[in-house]
Amino acid sequence: xxxxxxxxxxxxxxxxxxxxxxxxxxxxxxxxxxxxxxxxxxxxxxxxxxxxxxxxxxxxxxxxxxxxxxxxxxxxxxxxxxxxxxxxxxxxxxxxxxxxxxxxxxxxxxxxxxxxxxxxxxxxxxxxxxxxxxxxxxxxxxxxxxxxxxxxxxxxxxxxxxxxxxxxxxxxxxxxxxxxxxxxxxxxxxxxxxxxxxxxxxxxxxxxxxxxxxxxxxxxxxxxxxxxxxxxxxxxxxxxxxxxxx
Amino acid sequence: xxxxxxxxxxxxxxxxxxxxxxxxxxxxxxxxxxxxxxxxxxxxxxxxxxxxxxxx
Amino acid sequence: xxxxxxxxxxxxxxxxxxxxxxxxxxxxxxxxxxxxxxxxxxxxxxxxxxxxxxxxxxxxxxxxxxxxxxxxxxxxxxxxxxxxxxxxxxxxxxxxxxxxxxxxxxxxxxxxxxxxxxxxxxxxxxxxxxxxxxxxxxxxxxxxxxxxxxxxxxxxxxxxxxxxxxxxxxxxxxxxxxxxxxxxxxxxxxxxxxxxxxxxxxxxxxxxxxxxxxxxxxxxxxxxxxx
Numbered sequence: 001x002x003x004x005x006x007x008x009x010x011x012x013x014x015x016x017x018x019x020x021x022x023x024x025x026x027x028x029x030x031x032x033x034x035x036x037x038x039x040x041x042x043x044x045x046x047x048x049x050x051x052x053x054x055x056x057x058x059x060x061x062x063x064x065x066x067x068x069x070x071x072x073x074x075x076x077x078x079x080x081x082x083x084x085x086x087x088x089x090x091x092x093x094x095x096x097x098x099x100x101x102x103x104x105x106x107x108x109x110x111x112x113x114x115x116x117x118x119x120x121x122x123x124x125x126x127x128x129x130x131x132x133x134x135x136x137x138x139x140x141x142x143x144x145x146x147x148x149x150x151x152x153x154x155x156x157x158x159x160x161x162x163x164x165x166x167x168x169x170x171x172x173x174x175x176x177x178x179x180x181x182x183x184x185x186x187x188x189x190x191x192x193x194x195x196x197x198x199x200x201x202x203x204x205x206x207x208x209x210x211x212x213x214x215x216x217x218x219x220x221x222x223x224x225x226x227x228x229x230x231x232x233x234x235x236x237x238x239x240x241x242x243x244x245x246x
Numbered sequence: 247x248x249x250x251x252x253x254x255x256x257x258x259x260x261x262x263x264x265x266x267x268x269x270x271x272x273x274x275x276x277x278x279x280x281x282x283x284x285x286x287x288x289x290x291x292x293x294x295x296x297x298x299x300x301x302x
Numbered sequence: 303x304x305x306x307x308x309x310x311x312x313x314x315x316x317x318x319x320x321x322x323x324x325x326x327x328x329x330x331x332x333x334x335x336x337x338x339x340x341x342x343x344x345x346x347x348x349x350x351x352x353x354x355x356x357x358x359x360x361x362x363x364x365x366x367x368x369x370x371x372x373x374x375x376x377x378x379x380x381x382x383x384x385x386x387x388x389x390x391x392x393x394x395x396x397x398x399x400x401x402x403x404x405x406x407x408x409x410x411x412x413x414x415x416x417x418x419x420x421x422x423x424x425x426x427x428x429x430x431x432x433x434x435x436x437x438x439x440x441x442x443x444x445x446x447x448x449x450x451x452x453x454x455x456x457x458x459x460x461x462x463x464x465x466x467x468x469x470x471x472x473x474x475x476x477x478x479x480x481x482x483x484x485x486x487x488x489x490x491x492x493x494x495x496x497x498x499x500x501x502x503x504x505x506x507x508x509x510x511x512x513x514x515x516x517x518x519x520x521x522x523x524x525x526x527x528x529x
Binding site for chain 2: 106109216223226227230231242245
């Protein structure tokens, strides 16, 4: 039964309609979790001993950074599946993830920078996380640029899949290198909201926002994927029928 | 926490609310853009279909 | 297809590329001049204070090397793409990744190695101590092949595009970041008289990784670009 489901899912038409039915549920779930996360993060959680209320930026910054990495890995994985098994849907999911992944990376950078001002006194600081995020943003932009530079969508999907796979292999190397480099230049003043010292009252809204952002990603990627499917299948009967004004 | 404390964010209001504001813009943009794109695609496809049907 | 014929094919391709490069010797000089020029611009731009130059020297030289390598990358596949040789290479019975390795080796011999030979001069221009210059050459020896290998992946992805050269830097420079960090820092650390074996080992690891994996990615990218 599941096998049948996956086979049908790979069909663009089936995917389009199934995804369409999921959208409202995803939106609702995402909204609920985000509101809960914001409530616990902005209102319930107490001010930080050292940073006062400015630490609350973390509830957007950290999940955004997590998503930026998570989405890149999904993009590379989907690209690899599309490359190896030539499944159209995998190609669609891969490219649909690029812009939202880049958006989260941008958001992590901007919120990180804004958070840095009260924390370290400057708008930009070359700490390991922000610098790695910056390089990650360039990796995303490279993928988006390459995809738009190639006319044929299937060729474009395969080329960006290669780029994404090369990128994903490099991300841990880049991250490690930047962190290592950073320890030379930052010293003991680096403040890390590391896992062991976070209080439960701050952990809960963080996790709520993290899950909310994941649902948001699924929501957006399905919406973009539906557009991509319509574009690719524009010459088929079912799409033409869909486009008929009612 | 009362409303005043909430808006003031311990003096860090501009930092916190700017961050959340930018986040809101980014999240909204990523949802609105596919909606508009889908609508545009459907109208474009319908127009193209009408055109090909009209040509004998 | 024996391994003997593969070795012969590799040697032939290498010789051919080197011969072609020798015929256009002017093109070889360009990245080299760029390397020297860019490095020389920095003292002019930031002031010729010896301590300052010594502090930024390793980074400046390595960034200039990166950019010079980037400048020369397009030549790996461009002419072969335009006259159809690239397609013939893909159609041959030999594994494309090995043929790619031959081309990348030729490219490095012609563009990377000269950078290495000119580096001591630049070290002197930026007032680097002898130990640092020695390590600079070592990092360039290990690192410039990585630049050619990783760069080849980017070129393979963009060779079929009309404006491929424009996005090449965007694709390739992020991949160069780890090498830049460790190489520049190695020279810096050597200038302070400290041991750099860890840095060199890391760069060697990058080289081995690039040698083993990037020809495969390049071959796959070529097939896609020429499809």
